[in-house]
Amino acid sequence: MEEHSFAPPPPGPPPLLSDEQLLCLAQQGWLCVNLPDSLTQSIQEVFRESPNFFDLPRQQKAEIYPSKQGTEFGYYPVENEKEYITFRCHVHGDAESESNTSMKPALSSSLAAAKTLESKIAQAWHEAGLFLFRILCDITRASDHDISAWNDILDGTLTLPRSESEVTYTLMRLFKYLPTTGFAGEHTDLGLLTLCVGDGEGLQVLDRYRSSRETGPIWVDPPIGTGKGTVIIGETLKLLSSGTVNTGMHRVVGNPKGRSSVVYALRHSNKHDIDFSLFGAEGSMTPLELWKTVQFGKVNINSVKEKRDEMRAKFNAEKLKKESAQKEDLVTTGQG
Structure with a gap:
């Protein structure tokens, strides 16, 4: 039997979400939630450590976490808007990856801060992964499908991979938006579910209930704070559900105080083909085919203008x- 690196559903009697919450999530494409204590604590630690990295000179940040795959890996600044770092695997914090890292001596002190931050990212990644996995289980049960449907799809996604050879499409990003001018245009996400946690105002989600042709789009400000989160449905989950759930349209608007946020995007594994029959549909796709399908026609709102x-x-x-x-x-x- 082939081994999988996914974790079992988090302990506790299902469901995590009530019927009303599940309906809101499916129809709106987003849901404001209170986070479990363990996830709250791990995200708080990420927020505490992240300034030690973002306060470094830009060149050092780029050398510690070089940008790769466009905006999908490493440090990336967007002039007059924001800067952010995308984690896809251990780069400095894991003993195996550290032995393969060549770093200039001048960066040794800055590297210590990166290692500490990376250890906090690994813990928050795991906690956020389990949380979103449990929500996926609720959605699956409500649709009369078996939660084992996620076995292949989540293989290797719920823990921060040890090296680039183990990377999947899942990621965690730390954003630092500039005061007033920091923003992100309205968009939907590509993956299964995204968890957004911010320390300030700026994130807005589209209220599908109240929006209409007459009123135009109505935007809602989710609660803020490390114990509050916004769960957003992505294009992949909409595709797997045959369009029975909506994606969560959202944006970030300028905030005079600026904004920092932790974003965990749970996406499908790249290790197995996707069997749509597990979700009541027909056919299958390779991981790359699925990725290209959900990417088609999308503008990367996190790239430079x-x-x-x-x-x-x-x-x-x-x-x-x-x-x-x-x-x-x-x-x-x-x-x-």
């Missing part, structure tokens, strides 16, 4: 080309 504009222009051109082809097909059909 020039790249965001470039992506929008590309997607708009593709959309116009597709619409033109569809009109041509209609005309051809009508001539028959």
Whole structure:
């Protein structure tokens, strides 16, 4: 039997969420929640340690955590908006990875802060993973599917991988938004579920209940604080559910005091094909096929402005080309 590195559902009688909460999550695409004590504590420790990294000179931050895979790994600054670091695996905090790391002597003191932060990230990653896993189990039970459907999909995602060779699509990000000008455009996430925890105002989620053509979009400010979190449904979970749940549209608006946040994005594993029959649908996809499907047509709102504009222009051109082809097909059909 093939071994899996996923953890069993967290202890405690199901469900974690009430029927009303599950319905709100499915319809709105987001849910404000009180976090378990252990998760609250681990995130508090991340918030305490993160200034020791963000206060370093920019060049040092970039050398400690070089940017890789675009914005998907390492330190990334966005001028006049924000800076953030994306964790995908141990880089300095794990003994095995440390032995493979070459670091300039001048960075030795700064590296100590990074190692401490990384150890806090590893604990928060695990706690957040178990929390979101339990919510996924609630969703699955409510849909009359077996929770074993997550065995392959979550394989290797609930603990911070030891090295780059074990990386999946799951990540944890620390954001530091600049006062007033720090923002993120409205968007949906790519993965299964995202947990957002902030120390200040700025995050807003779309209220689908009250929004309409007449009123336009109505945005809601979730509660803030390390014991409060916002769970957001991503594109992958919507796809697995055959569209029976909505994705959570959200954004970050400027805050005079600035904002820091911890974001854990639980995404599918890259180790196994995805069997849609486990969720009442048909067919299967490779992990990469699923990833490309949920990415299609999306603009990376965390990249620099020039790249965001470039992506929008590309997607708009593709959309116009597709619409033109569809009109041509209609005309051809009508001539028959």
